[in-house]
Amino acid sequence: MSSVLEITDPNFETEVFNSDVPVLVYFWADWCGPCRLVSPSVKALAEMYGDRLKVVKLAVDPNPNARSKCQVEGVPAIRLFKGQELLVSYEGAIGKQQLQSMLDPHLTHD
Template identity: 70%
Template sequence: MSSVLEITDPQFDTEVFEAETPVLVYFWASWCGPCRLVSPSINKIADSYGDSLKVVKLEVDPNPESRTKCKVEGVPALRLFKDKQLLAEHEGAIGKQQLEEMLKKHLN
């Protein structure tokens, strides 16, 4: 069981901008090959960081409002938010080690 929460446009503000902890948003698509490569790393990060980081995933095709709000141009894409502020972003495939390095810069 993954601790990644799947969200949709109507849930975005509540789950991301109103969260008490930093939130990693993973934008993906079912037709995206690189997304299938990144997903296991996202799940491992969610399990590893537990209470210090909330991880959500949002499928881009049925959720255009959030995709536009976060200026996502390609998938897979990652956005790290804390207190409504964008701390980090990445588009394209990313390895678990690179992802952890990105997170460590912004998480205590």
């Protein structure tokens, strides 16, 4: 699971709420400058955490249902789910180290 999977409204619940591992949902938009800064960090974390974390990204403009369900007010936005439980919620540009610090407490270490 080392790559970032692009999802949409129709498969949001299946990919996020029905996952066996925690899921990092990265909300972004084409027009969002800070999203371009955050994207490489999200991808790096997907590779770093491997099978302990599923990383998905969702474009907010064509997917209003997931955006609304996750109460995303602005992009970039990060949500970490385990099942249907929201563990982490963050909006705004964020660096890899800060993101890693937010995720580590919620991920089991092998």
